[in-house]
Amino acid sequence: MAAVHDQENPPAAAAAVVVVVVPFLFQSHLNQALQLAHLISSYKIPVYYATSAAHCRQAKLRYNGKNTSSITHLNFIELPMPPFLSPPPNPNSTLKFPSHLQPCLDVCLELRHPTAALLRQLSSSSKRVVVINDTNMAYVTQDVATIPNAESYSFSCISAFSLHCIINQGILDEYKTNVDRIYLKPIAETVTPEILKFAAYQSPHEDLKSGDLINTCRTLERSYLDLLKDKKQWAVAPLNPVIRATDEMINNNTCLLWLDKQPRKSVLFVSFGSTTSMMDEQVKELAMGLRQSKQRFLWVFRDAERGNAFSDDNGDRKSGLPDGFEESVEGIGMVTRDWAPQVEILGHGSVGAFMSHCGWNSCMESLSMGVPIVAWPMHSEQPYNALLVTEMLKAGVAIKECDGDLVGSDLIKEAIEEMMVSDEGVIKRERAEEIGLVLRNAVEEGGATRLEMDSFVEHITR
Numbered sequence: 001m002a003a004v005h006d007q008e009n010p011p012a013a014a015a016a017v018v019v020v021v022v023p024f025l026f027q028s029h030l031n032q033a034l035q036l037a038h039l040i041s042s043y044k045i046p047v048y049y050a051t052s053a054a055h056c057r058q059a060k061l062r063y064n065g066k067n068t069s070s071i072t073h074l075n076f077i078e079l080p081m082p083p084f085l086s087p088p089p090n091p092n093s094t095l096k097f098p099s100h101l102q103p104c105l106d107v108c109l110e111l112r113h114p115t116a117a118l119l120r121q122l123s124s125s126s127k128r129v130v131v132i133n134d135t136n137m138a139y140v141t142q143d144v145a146t147i148p149n150a151e152s153y154s155f156s157c158i159s160a161f162s163l164h165c166i167i168n169q170g171i172l173d174e175y176k177t178n179v180d181r182i183y184l185k186p187i188a189e190t191v192t193p194e195i196l197k198f199a200a201y202q203s204p205h206e207d208l209k210s211g212d213l214i215n216t217c218r219t220l221e222r223s224y225l226d227l228l229k230d231k232k233q234w235a236v237a238p239l240n241p242v243i244r245a246t247d248e249m250i251n252n253n254t255c256l257l258w259l260d261k262q263p264r265k266s267v268l269f270v271s272f273g274s275t276t277s278m279m280d281e282q283v284k285e286l287a288m289g290l291r292q293s294k295q296r297f298l299w300v301f302r303d304a305e306r307g308n309a310f311s312d313d314n315g316d317r318k319s320g321l322p323d324g325f326e327e328s329v330e331g332i333g334m335v336t337r338d339w340a341p342q343v344e345i346l347g348h349g350s351v352g353a354f355m356s357h358c359g360w361n362s363c364m365e366s367l368s369m370g371v372p373i374v375a376w377p378m379h380s381e382q383p384y385n386a387l388l389v390t391e392m393l394k395a396g397v398a399i400k401e402c403d404g405d406l407v408g409s410d411l412i413k414e415a416i417e418e419m420m421v422s423d424e425g426v427i428k429r430e431r432a433e434e435i436g437l438v439l440r441n442a443v444e445e446g447g448a449t450r451l452e453m454d455s456f457v458e459h460i461t462r
Contacts, residue, residue, distance in 0.1 A: 035239035104307030116143035283320030289412025370436025
C-alpha cells in the first residue's frame with residue numbers, strides 16, 4: 001500500500017474525523033469525486049482521495065476547478081493496482097457502452113485489500129474514518145464493516161430520476177408515453193453483460209452504507225429524491241464550479257479564444273464525453289447536419305478513451321470527417337481534437353446550447369451555467385437523463401432514439417435549428433437560464449445545496 005500521505009502533502013496532525021473518497025475509474029466519476037473531496041476539505045476536514053496512481057494523475061490533470069492549486073491540500077493516495085490491457089474503442093459497435101474499458105474495471109476489484117489497509121491505518125489515529133465510495137466501488141470498500149470506528153456513505157454520480165428508473169424498471173412504460181424521440185430501454189439492454197456482472201459484485205455490500213450522497217440538487221429533483229429516500233440522504237450538487245469564465249480562466253486555450261470572437265449565445269458546443277465513439281458514417285452525418293444548420297459550433301472531435309488515459313493515441317480520432325469539412329466551415333465552426341475545458345466552455349457567454357450524450361456530469365455542468373441541451377443519449381442511464389432534461393425540466397430538445405441506428409443529417413439539422421433559431425428554442429433557453437440561477441443560488445450560503453452539505457458535515461463530525 002502507498003504511504004498515507006503523498007509527496008505533495010506533509011503529514012497532518014491526527015484528526016478527530018478523516019474522510020476517504022474512493023472513486024469509480026471512469027473520467028466523469030473521477031472528476032465528480034474529486035470535486036466532492038475538495039468541497040468536504042473546505043470544512044477543514046482531512047480528505048484522502050484513494051485510487052490507482054494512473055487515475056490519481058488523471059483526476060488531477062483534468063480537474064476542472066478555476067485554480068488547480070486549490071486541490072494541493074488533498075491527500076492523493078496511490079493504491080497499487082495490477083496492470084491491465086488497454087484496447088482501443090470499437091466505433092462500429094451498435095452497443096455504445098465502452099466495453100473496451102472492461103479490463104480496467106476487472107482489475108480495479110483488486111483495490112479492495114490496499115483500500116482496507118489504508119482504512120485500518122487511518123482508523124488507528126482518528127476518532128472516526130468516513131468512507132465515501134462511488135456506488136460502483138462498494139465491493140472495494142466492503143472491509144469498512146470490520147473497522148469499529150469507520151462508517152461508509154455511497155456517492156451516486158447519476159440523477160435521482162435515473163436512479164428511480166433503474167431501481168423501478170417497471171415504471172418505464174409510464175414515461176414512454178411522454179416522449180417520441182428518446183427510446184427508453186431497460187438499462188440492461190444498453191450495457192454489456194460484463195458490466196452487469198461487475199455491478200453484481202457491488203450489490204451484496206450496498207447495505208453497509210450509513211447514507212447516500214447524490215450528485216443532484218434538491219430544488220431540482222425533490223420529488224425523485226423523496227421516492228428514493230430509505231436512509232439518510234444528502235443532495236450535494238452542483239459540484240462543479242459555477243462561476244462563468246473570466247480572463248483568468250482562459251490561459252490562452254484555443255477553444256476559449258475562438259469563442260471570444262463569436263456573438264453572445266450563438267455557438268452550439270458539441271461533445272459526447274470520454275466514453276463515446278461514433279462510427280465514421282455517423283460522424284459524416286453529424287458533420288453534414290452541423291454544416292447544413294448554418295449555426296456556429298465548437299465540436300470536440302475525439303474517440304472514447306482507453307482504459308489508460310495516458311496511451312500515446314488516447315482519444316485520437318483521425319478519420320470520419322468529410323473531405324474539406326473544416327475548410328468549408330471556417331469562420332462558422334471549429335473542430336478541436338484536444339481535451340477541452342468543458343466547464344469553462346459552457347460558462348462562456350458565446351455558448352448558446354450543448355449537444356451532449358447526457359452523462360449526468362455534463363448535464364449538471366450545462367444546466368448550472370444556464371445552457372440548454374440538445375440531447376443525444378448513447379448508453380447506460382443517459383436516456384433517462386435525457387428524458388429528465390427535455391420533458392421534465394423542459395430545458396432541452398431530443399435528437400434521437402438511443403437505439404444504435406444511424407441518425408441522418410436532416411434529423412440533426414432539425415434538432416439544432418429547433419434549439420438555436422426557433423421560438424420553442426427561445427423558451428428552452430430561458431428555462432435553462434432559470435435552472436442555472438436556481439443551481440448557482442443553491443451553492444451560496446443559505447442555499448439548498450449548501451445547507452445539505454452543512455448537514456452532512458455536521459453528521460459525520462457529530
